[in-house]
Amino acid sequence: MKQAEHFESYKKDIFADLGDGKFAQEVKDLTIRLLGAFEDQEAVKVAEFSDDAFARVMTEISEMERSLGGEWTLVQVRAAKSFLADLDQSKVQ
Numbered sequence: 001m002k003q004a005e006h007f008e009s010y011k012k013d014i015f016a017d018l019g020d021g022k023f024a025q026e027v028k029d030l031t032i033r034l035l036g037a038f039e040d041q042e043a044v045k046v047a048e049f050s051d052d053a054f055a056r057v058m059t060e061i062s063e064m065e066r067s068l069g070g071e072w073t074l075v076q077v078r079a080a081k082s083f084l085a086d087l088d089q090s091k092v093q
Helices: 004-010 022-042 051-068 074-092
Strands: none
């Protein structure tokens, strides 16, 4: 996110290390949706985040990562799918 303002001119595929395949595409799609949710929350594009907005979003991401622990349980997978479905619904409303 810190480099978002340079993304258009840099043109590096930030997902290149994931390789190809279904998993890589899912990670890419989920990342883009999550960033879109943060853009909606902050009412600006990632490239325009203020330092305070960046800090808020990074704190939220860190909290999400800490809550993951090791391997995902079925309950965690269901909760993540529900969260993403709710994100889609909030954009429709």
